[in-house]
Amino acid sequence: MTLHSLAGVFLTDLTLIAIGAAILWGSGIAPTGRRVLRLAGLAWLVGAATLGTLLTLELMTPLPFSLATVLVDAAVLIAAGCVLAVRRRTASIATFVARGPVVISGTGVAIAVLLLESQFRAGRLAGLFEWDAMSFWIPKAKAIYYFGHLDPAFMSTLANAWYPPLVPALDATAFTFMGSTDAVTLHLVYWSALAAFVAAVAGLLAPYVNAAILWPVLLMLAATPIITDHGVSPLADLLLDYFLALAAILVIQWIRGADVWILAIAGGFLGAASDDEA
């Protein structure tokens, strides 16, 4: 873990949040800066889903993967969100007023921060001890980073070569910003995904669910053994779960009367989920 790698993680997070924020703004889900801030976690995951899907499509073309490709893709996605924002569709997502006692919300946030801080310390110096990450997820990401594409001859030497490449594409993006294939610091990108998920669920459900119900359930989820043990592991499993869970929440909000643009975001998450893991 070097300062250069840490800066790369920060730039990765910034890029994904910028893409997601532009899309949320354009879709009317987060029409104000304040709401974008409150849905920053959702923005990170929307950015990951969108950029990951676009990079996956590009890997099927002769277009080489590089820093320039990532930056152009990000610029195009951000511009698309801004253009959509001109139309100012206001989705009927509830005005953000958290339900339930503030003291419970505050306590929930504090405990969530404690959990995430512990995950950060566990992940910042973690080696790559996950077999699947070592045997095929990270080699695929390295192949995209080093060679600019997925060489079929090399892919055939790896296990589970048929798995979709969204996660390796996102890992390669992080490597590109880091300037190296630092698999240790890569754990912090997955920490960002975990933190984004917790924040996204809280941000989306707080207007609908009483804090006395929301926070105990969310904290129980964040403290489950699978997340305690693998919350920052460079694997596709939890990212898939994040995409599916958020898609479900957004579909329920659409059923309750939110604008159809929420359905589009949910569709994006489902598309990314199918591109995440076989």
Next chain:
Amino acid sequence: MCVAVAAVSAVFETARAVQKLNTTSERNASLHFDDREVATGNSIIPDQTVLYEARAWIPRNAHYRVVTGAQPVADETNLTRPYASTFATYFLMPRTPLANAPWIVCIGCDAKSLGKSTVVWTDNQGSSVLKVS
């Protein structure tokens, strides 16, 4: 009632999770740099040195192959011979594996059976880096 159960569970589970994560972070922080970089490989390759020597000797744009054999390898595990190639693929990138490549990472292989080869490095305990001419 359910809310009370959830709240109590959340408190206990959070405390347990934080304790476990503290232990994990202490263990990770205590790792030597090489152990952190090799990680899973420590259970596969008995001596990390062969990996670093292979990385130093084999050019970044070259191909290599991992050859295992029946020769004894000091401190090998039951993962060594089946998965040495798998770990080498991860660790030695951007070098890529190729059948009949001139560079060889030998884990218990019989060098004589490989033809005319030069021993670039060896630990004299079953692991070596060879180049076939």
